[in-house]
Amino acid sequence: MKYIVLTLLSFLLLSSCSDKKEKIFPERMPLTESVYASATVQPDSLYQAYSVVVGILDKIWVEEGDSVSKGGPILQITNTSPELNTENAKLALQLARENYSGSAAVLSGIRDEINAAELQLKNDSINYFRQKNLWDQNIGSKVEYDNRKLAYELSQNNLNLLQQKYNRTKNELETQVRQAENNYKTSMTNTSDFTITSKINGKVYAIYKNQGEIVTTMEPVAAVGRSDKFVVELLVDEVDIVKLKIGQQVFITLDSYNSEVFEGTLDKIYPRKDERSQTFKVEALFAEPPATLYPGLSGEGNIIIAEKNETLTIPKEYLIDDTHVLTDDGEKEVSIGLQNLDRVEILAGIDENTAIYKPEE
Template identity: 80%
Template sequence: MPSTMKYLSLFAILSSFLFSCAEKKEKIYPEKLPMTESVYASATVQPDSMYQVYSVAMGILDKIWVEEGDKVSKGDRILQIINTSPELNKENARLALQLAQENYSGTPGVLSSIADEIQAAELQQKNDSINYFRQQKLWDQNIGSKLEYDNKKLAYELSQNRLGLLKKKYGQTKNELETHLRQAKNNYKTSLTTSNDFTITSKIDGKVYALYKNPGEIVNTLEPVAAVGRSDKFVVELLVDEVDIVKLNIGQKVFITLDSYGSKVFEGTLDKIYPRKDEHSQTFKVKALFNEPPKTLYPGLSGEGNIIIAEKKETLTIPKTYLVDESTVITDKGETKVSIGLQNMVLVEILDGINENTAIYKPEP
């Protein structure tokens, strides 16, 4: 075969191969479909108003009044802690209060003793006053000695000063005793409160979901001893990535799936956005409420949530995998710029650049 014919045959085979590859390239057309954009979040079910129970005092766990799963009313006893110190402190505070009351108002009290001294000083001052003024009249008449006159005057002045000092002492002592009495009353009230704190009670109507201590173990103020929450209402705690948190608003629709219920989808409503970011996970916590909760729920059930931030009944869409660099698609004319709108895990909304009759091709990996 001539060499020219060989080259022509080879060119024809190569052209045919390239044409068949081009024909096999995936091609689709944009479609008008309903479109929703959502924010993904991991979900955990928790009882509403659930809180960790702490003791405000140290001691030894003596008795557990409930079991895990028991329902409790507000004020019901949960745990009993024993410690001899509070009872001793209460008795000491009572004795100190009793002593303070006696010192302030009792018959043998400090004030009554000073009052007796004042009464005696007043009598002495009155007597010294009579003697002094009598001696002064005599001295004015040149009767008596100067020494006798000076002695009577000095005695009078000393008795006056002593009476003044005793009255001042009475006032100061009264103020001090009043202060001590008030302090003793406060200390006694505190001792009563501390004694009551050794019986831990429920703060809400609900259920005991966990007990972390056994009888005989030491209880401190840093570790929780139980977990209590409502039994009739559950919430969904969602962890949202920090890049998505600004898209959320209270009242947005939430679709929830739980691992325990397979593919079944539950609808809820976004109820609360917590403002503090978890620095470890770089997420924000938000809370959603079930519109119609499942019949059976337990604390800690996990799943996923999708918070709807926008939706349209019909709009031009293409699969996300057909986008190049998030703003370009491949058409018969080559790379074409497009404007995008809503997007989810699968689809993206096309606002401008192509239409329903524009063929687009999937980018090569």
Template identity: 65%
Template sequence: MRNLLLIYCLFLLLSCGNKQEKIFPTKIHLTESVYASVTVQPDSLYQAYAPVAGILDRNLLEEGDLVSRGTPIMQIVNSTPKLNAENARLALQLAQENYNGSSAVLGSLKDEIQSATLSFKNDSMNYLRQKRLWDQNIGSKVEFENRKLAYEISGNNLKQLKNKYVQTKNELSTQVQQARNNYNTSQISTKDFTVSSKINGKVYALYKNPGEIVNTMEPLASVGSATDFIIELLIDEVDIVKLQVGQKALVTLDAYGDKVFDAKVSKIYPKKDERSQTFKAEAIFINLPKALYPGLAGEGNIIISEKEGVLTIPKEYLLEGNKVKTPDGLVDVIPGLQNLDRVEIINGINETTEILKPEE
């Protein structure tokens, strides 16, 4: 009796040991998608900076206020640009006086040119008179050559003075234009004490309080669209080549639980972020959630392709990427589309093929 009991137990152990989980391939609607982490941001979101350094006098709006293009957001106090504008005005005035000829610069050149012109006329007449005499063999050669030399020297001197006058006038004209540009720039700076919105939208953040020092390197406010939002997608570099503009995306947001929102890929950035080793893409909502806020996070799946009636097996039943285990041994298959759970089998097995789960 004891021997029979032992044999029966051994049979049960062997039966349990030989039992292996098995399935049959099934046909389903299969969707292949690419995973992406999601962050929602307002469209046209930008950081507003101060055009001049100074002290923040007051914020003219609050976070959440709607703005139109040109609406003042905050006021800055700074006296330096006014002083610079006054200095620029004085420099422009001086440059204009120099250029208009009322200064000693062009005036003295004109006097020199006038004197040189008289000398040139005098030397010219003396030279021509002496030349006529010399042509009649009257006078000495030395005297003729001296008159000729004086004529040439005074001519060159007059030419150089005229060139110098033109060059000086051009330089003074350039100085006037430069001074005018500096003055116009300083005038713009004096008007830039108020930071205004560049778009129609909403103020999402104010980073400084009245009385704090501001500079041109730190943002003062964040402004973006009040109605239009974009979905920022971070894509793994192994998946970026599968993406195309216009592909459908299914998005879930942590704030909305399991609710799925339809979206469409609108832009793919070509540069990889070396720190995160990801690529960035953008999508737009097809059905907009009832309320959106900057920074809402979630997940997205970008649909790469879809097929109806696809023969599939669970991914864990696929061995070495192209084999499945059957009661008759390993069988080569050709895989196709795949998602997180299942993989398409294009060839090698059918719906009646018994597939054994690989042993762990």
């Protein structure tokens, strides 16, 4: 009799404790699984402009927020050395061209010498062959014949040497002209390096230097990006990156637009992990962007990786170690599928008629 009373009391106590626990039943509802990411809005093709030369910032052609066309000037750096080098290269080029084809060309003098040598050769040739004909007839002296022959051969050699000198000088002058042209082009390129221009059609978002400051090659001087297209940079935890694919739907909320939700599409996945934050960067494009956007606007993004129109779900807080739930018959093993921040899909183990209890913390 005493044993029966104790058993009854234990049963009543367990029943009383069970009644005090929160009891619910699994529900069928739509479920979407997504990957969370922090979001930052940036202009498309945003880049930092650097100078390739060192100098003093002399002029700022645009202001922050101004539109700029591709090739349009942004900043002007001054340095007198490149200007002097360009002027010297220009003078050297003019001299080389004058020597080659101008009124005082070196080749003209050699050409005149060749003409004179040709006349001398013609004269010596006539005298030689006349004397040779006489000598063949045993008329005249041997000395006179030898002199005429020697003069003819010397004239031939002199003409050949002058022609070789002409060709050699012409090649040298042509080479000097080409070298002077290259030096002038190089100096012109160096001079153009002192004007920093835009690489795209867009907007100047930042200028990091003031007029009169020293500009080096190590520090950016401006930030330029497109004004008609913005991207959303998302930082995704490394445990979630393998779940992402190009084209997945993204829901974006921005702090500047309160609770308004914007739709987008995953457009790019960067393969390199940031070792400091242990995250990967991905980019999304707005389906319909907000009317006003600024670089650096922050918010949150949820990338949809799976969804079902209807499935059996329970609140996440009712799971025990992600594998069990507490029922009237004690702990029961379950298989789970999709999950979001609040709920998880039940694939097997319990059904809609199974009462489950919230585990004690």
